[in-house]
Amino acid sequence: AIRCENVHKTYIMGEVTVPVLKGVDLTINQGELTVILGASGAGKSTLLNIIGGIDRPTEGHVYCAGKDLAAMNDRQLTEHRRRNVGFVFQFYNLAPTLTALENVISAVEIADNPMDPLKALDMVGLADRKDHFPSQLSGGQQQRVSIARALAKNPLVMFCDEPTGALDAATGRMALSLLTSLNEKAGTTIVIVTHAEPIARLAHRILRLTMEGLTAEDNPNRG
């Protein structure tokens, strides 16, 4: 479904160059749950933003359902994302001037087949927080609202950057089971970036990112 060919990303800060991705090749298979593992600073968010169409590589190509994302202009990329992609960012996910429920509603406005926004909030255990603004929510509650926002879109592909970082063990398990059941029941393609090894057990395929590069392995414990 998604393919990277020789993807490079180098940041340039004045005279300093910061090479982050150095020729990444990868495949995300349609309908699978893929986990990208790696240490802090390895380049996981950078890679996710590129395959999610939020950022562009310095070199190389990203193909989504056969289409080269580099060939799209910004307006087409934005349209592609709003229709087909659910994104849970590592930080700053929510519009600060909208309540929890309004944040979810705004995400489904353009979706083809959305879930009821209040139901999505209920699935993450926050129906009773629907009228709170982000500043009136705990860290883990904000993270859960951003998960609900992505789930409610019923997207073809979900990209999640550290979706359980702010959650305790029980709440984190609940969030992950929402994702795995979406993958199993709706066939949604899901990519989870995390530094937490236990989450990798849920994956069909595990991609490990280090300063040296990316290696892929199938998870023997999953079909």
Next chain:
Amino acid sequence: AIRCENVHKTYIMGEVTVPVLKGVDLTINQGELTVILGASGAGKSTLLNIIGGIDRPTEGHVYCAGKDLAAMNDRQLTEHRRRNVGFVFQFYNLAPTLTALENVISAVEIADNPMDPLKALDMVGLADRKDHFPSQLSGGQQQRVSIARALAKNPLVMFCDEPTGALDAATGRMALSLLTSLNEKAGTTIVIVTHAEPIARLAHRILRLTMEGLTAEDNPNRG
């Protein structure tokens, strides 16, 4: 060193009241490492902000070295915090218009006995990122810079809200060992809020916060 007596915190949103802390009594002992554990939404950040002097209780008292924080006006509270307290917030820790190094330098300007800012950055493994702005740092790197900022102040008391949430296992262990060694060598009083049980093993004392209230236990594995 820090004592809470019958601390209540209730948020009021129009006609809705949200009681969060309902009569909390606790003691933070000078020179100890105390961990506050609890699920997402339990009230940990709320409690930490109150004992850290960043927020005021709706009812009850907070005594810091015998002084009632409620008796201080905002200017005195701010002065008390800038001099004596290091704070690692759950989010939004860094000034976005200052580089990593400038962020640490700005924190030590009023400190009595600060560490060299570059040394503090080096201790969290980010000397080579000193000229990056927060938006040019990964999630875990931003979290480590905010830890360096608090460490560099050499404060009497450190308050840390989920200091390892964005860090991989190895980097998280490094951050925690910086905190435990500060506690052991400098005698700094440290309060760590977390939802992660393994961190509690480092504590002299563990305070568990739930919707019902707070319970305290000494850690039998520590002196």
